[in-house]
Amino acid sequence: MKRRFSLCISVLLCIGAYAGSGPTIYKKGWIDFNKNGVKDVYEDPSAPLDARVHDLLSQMSIEEKTCQMATLYGSGRVLRDSLPTEQWKNEIWKDGIANIDEQANGLGTFGSTLSYPYVNSVENRQAIQRWFVEETRLGIPVDFTNEGIRGLCHDRATMFPAQCGQGATWNKELISEIARVTAEEAKALGYTNIYSPILDIAQDPRWGRVVECYGEDPFLVGELGKRMIKGLQAEGLVATPKHFAVYSVPVGGRDAGTRTDPHVAPREMRTLYLEPFRKAFCEAGALGVMSSYNDYDGEPITGSYHFLTEILRHEWGFKGYVVSDSEAVEFLYSKHKVAADAVDGAAQVINAGLNVRTNFSLPENFIYPLRHAISEGKISMQTIDSRVADVLRVKFMMGLFDNPYKGDTKKLEKVVHCKEHQNVSMRAALESIVLLKNENNILPLSKSIKKVAVIGPNAAEVDNLICRYGPANAPIKTVYQGIKDYLPDSEVRYAKGADIIDEYFPESELYDVPLNKTEETMIDEAVALAKESDVAIMVLGGNEKTVREEYSRTNLDLCGRQEKLLQAVYATGKPVILVMIDGRAATINWAERYIPGIVHAWFPGEFMGDAIAKVIFGDYNPGGKLAVTFPRSVGQIPFAFPFKPGSDSKGFVRVTGSLYPFGYGLSYTTFDYSALKIENPVIGTQGSVKLSCRVKNTGKIAGDEVVQLYLHDEVSSVTTYVKVLRGFERIHLQPGEEKVVDFVLTPQDMGLWNKDNHFIVEPGTFAVMVGSSSQDIRLQGKFEVK
Incomplete structure (x- = not known):
């Protein structure tokens, strides 16, 4: 109680010291962010989104624009102060900052002093936000980001299984619940942007970050990732999936200093490694994404116009902002050696499509070289305006210009780590x-x-x-x-x-x-x-x-x-x-x-x-x-699902087969599969297929079964996988109970990247397989695409 009281006093003193002596900027129904006494378009909650973005952008100096292109890590990581000080008027963020990451979450040097009791953490971020709103010229609020792949990255928040364990549930509805809990706790604590989910596919078990992945199959990862993204953003937060792209296959499964040179062919890249991200943006509408620090075919992802602009924005219609993984920008000149120095590196990443740079170092280490690149003509003002507009648009969309002070101190104790969340x-x-x-x-x-x-x-x-x-x-x-x-x-x-x-x-x-x-x-x-x-x-x-x-x-x-x-x-x-x-x-x-x-x-x-x-x-x-x-x-290794024909050799001089296959898992009861029904066995290339089967618990105790749908294109213009996962449902059955399980196959499920690198559905016969694992197939059928 004493610690909470002392922090409250600190916050109030901070607010009082920086509230200013002029008329209040807090008006009825709007905030005078630029302190000019007039309701500008960007300050008007009823104005169209694009008009608000354009108006604010038109008022910004180059210093203010470039400050919206960098992250400041929070107290104990990079930021030295737990609360605003007079010195902040001399820091580079006097002109604002895009986001502050992991502020007062309990993982920095200040530990639980700021993070718990929970109210301390909320009041800390609100005090910092108040400084940016009241003490910077245009009052642009900060996006408070945090991690959250197994629950919110905060002291004493509700903890969930590692993402590899979440993947083993094969339960889309449960992932939605995990997302809801994470979002409710993040919202109550005043965070606005969560770096989650991880959409890398775990194709090499030697790699250390497989623990953070939902699994090795792109369909499974994509479907679970969609639920996480939708659940987070349903609460008004931004979901920032990572690590885009082709990050999870470093040579030999090695991590750390050898995060380069993934051996992935272009068609495999599209089919496996990009597919979860396509679902994230095209089907779930994620407003953030983190670019990775690896290269692909010699081109660093964070400096790639092809990945960050052509694929992400032009092809998938991404409307949010791209934040780099830590050191991804610096790697262009320190590791990949495709940039001569920090100025050249800044020019390359911004021209490629990056919006915000993140690193465990002071933001000026990027902002100053960025300004040099602009002054030298390496980046056009049109490009800068476009990148900053993306950041501002997201901030408007999450309501930061209508209510910048997020968090609910009255409901905190009833939300964070509450009994209902613990039950999930x-x-x-x-x-x-x-x-x-x-x-x-x-x-x-x-x-x-x-x-x-x-x-x-x-x-x-x-x-x-x-x-x-x-x-x-x-x-x-x-x-x-x-x-x-x-x-x-x-x-x-x-x-x-x-x-x-x-x-x-x-x-x-x-x-x-x-x-x-x-x-x-x-x-x-x-x-x-x-x-x-x-x-x-x-x-x-x-x-x-x-x-x-x-x-x-x-x-x-x-x-x-x-x-x-x-x-x-x-x-x-x-x-x-x-x-x-x-x-x-x-x-x-x-x-x-x-x-x-x-x-x-x-x-x-x-x-x-x-x-x-x-x-x-x-x-x-x-x-x-x-x-x-x-x-x-x-x-x-490599020995992951899905696999091509002939990927395992004869067992004369080597072991063959898996110890346990993808989709495998036993139960204390038994299940019977029957009555596979394909409602429309002949369709056109833009048609969908509805199918169903019956599953019955034939044992003596209740249990869950994950019904898995696999598909195979029998004859195709390019080689395809032996089978691909195209549906799954986890169902609960009492002894003797039987349920009908329905699936729908869409053109996206049946398509492939052809010889011309176009995604199409080819006419032909498709085999449908329904089973308890990728090897335990119980039902089979076929349909034709004309």
């Missing part, structure tokens, strides 16, 4: 869990079991079992605690058994290193505990030390001594259940062969312990499906 988080955690193996129906375990050993480096871990770009300081329950709470009358004990990584990691992935004394002792303790128990629940996998941005791998086996631990516990002869908590596919071949029960929980968020306990002991029937293929070896 719990549901997401449950629906993300995938049952990989259930030999002899070992799962679910009996609730009457007497002695349970919970073993493994992820069993009692919290801090490292989340991914980046989301909430911090959430009350996460460990798996060990979740099982203890679930079985209050049983003896539940814990042994770590091993660390996630050993002291020689990652070099130890290349050769066998003998166990040291400490490691031997840890495994011995785990084995002794298993021997004294009725069942051993092994909680293994990875964490932020093994899978995240800049943390790519050369091996997909269990890290460190975890497999040795698993084998030692299995050798006791006690029943063993493996729970994987990780952010990527793993080559768990030994476990698949010997361990009877395996579930994958990804990084499930704050309800990790409760959700996993409910699944293991049968209070929840898992229905998640893999959104990525699990290869059997890194030697098979």
Whole structure:
């Protein structure tokens, strides 16, 4: 309470110090942003959008325009002050700034002092906004941006599973709910623009950022991404999907210093890597986008007129503004070497179509070179006006010129991390869990079991079992605690058994290193505990030390001594259940062969312990499906869905087939598919196909099934994939219940990029496949395109 009061006093003092001595600028129904006593067109809420943009732009100096083309990172990141000071009158943002990122969200140096209680954070941003409105000449409000791929990136906001886990739910309606919760909390806290969703496709599991992706298939990623975008923008926020474009396939799956040279052919680029973004802009209307720092075919994306203007604006009709990923602009001259210096780099990116530069450095590091480029004639004023107009248009659209002071201090405590939002988080955690193996129906375990050993480096871990770009300081329950709470009358004990990584990691992935004394002792303790128990629940996998941005791998086996631990516990002869908590596919071949029960929980968020306990002991029937293929070896990579004919060779000298295919996931019940109906089996090239099937729960318990629709073009002018995902629905069925599942195939679903690089629907026969995974096809049919 004392901290909240002191911040309120600081805010009031700040407002009083910078309110000015003249007549108030706050009029009835409008704000006199330029302080001239006249209602200018841009200040008139009833004026047409384009007229307001044009009027404001006509009043701006070159200094003010260029300041609307850069980001300022918030307190503790780049901005030194938590609140406006007299010195701000001498800073470059005295002429305004496009946006301020991650201000008072709890991740900077000032930590929770500004971010929690929540009201502190709102009042902090409102005070900063008031300075820009009242103390800059034209009063252009700031766009307060933040991350939000697994819930809002704010201290104690509601935490959801990592985006890879969200993808495993295959539930469009649930993603809409996650978006709603994220948006409601962002809106209550006063953020206006969320850098979400990530629309990269996870085609290489070695890459560290697969944890941040919905999956490897463009249709799945695009459909879930659409729901996130629509949900965020339904609350009046801007959704800024990322990373555009062709970012997620660096050579060898490597990240960090080698973020270049994706080996992707033009048709593959269009079909796979650009398709989720096309849906984001053409079907969901996203108003923001983040350009990536990689190149494509030798051309850096952030400096590419083809990508940022021809595709994004001319082809897809994008009306928002493009913000660069951090260092994407600087990479033109520091890494890619296509620009001589910062001035040349600024000219290239602005002429290409970039609107706002972002970096973890002061905005003048870009703005001054930008002004030099303008003065040297490298960028025309027409281009500058066009780029700034895009930024202003979005600010008008989000209502910043009608009510610049966002946030609701009266409803904060009833919104952020409220019980209803926590319920959505719990549901997401449950629906993300995938049952990989259930030999002899070992799962679910009996609730009457007497002695349970919970073993493994992820069993009692919290801090490292989340991914980046989301909430911090959430009350996460460990798996060990979740099982203890679930079985209050049983003896539940814990042994770590091993660390996630050993002291020689990652070099130890290349050769066998003998166990040291400490490691031997840890495994011995785990084995002794298993021997004294009725069942051993092994909680293994990875964490932020093994899978995240800049943390790519050369091996997909269990890290460190975890497999040795698993084998030692299995050798006791006690029943063993493996729970994987990780952010990527793993080559768990030994476990698949010997361990009877395996579930994958990804990084499930704050309800990790409760959700996993409910699944293991049968209070929840898992229905998640893999959104990525699990290869059997890194030697098979690339090995993602969809794939072309003949992409896997004979098994004479190499392993073939996946460990677990795309779309795979078991259940505690069984489902029967029947009655595939194609309503219009003959259509024209611009026609659509309606089809349906029946799915029945033939088991004894309720459960979810993800009904998946695949399509194959039997004869085409260019090679196509063996099958492509073109529809999915997650349904819930009681025992004996049957439902009809409907799908519609549109020309967009049937088209291809032909030899002339035009997207068309070709006449011919199309095969329809409906099933429980990409390999478990239950129903098949055909239709003709004339």
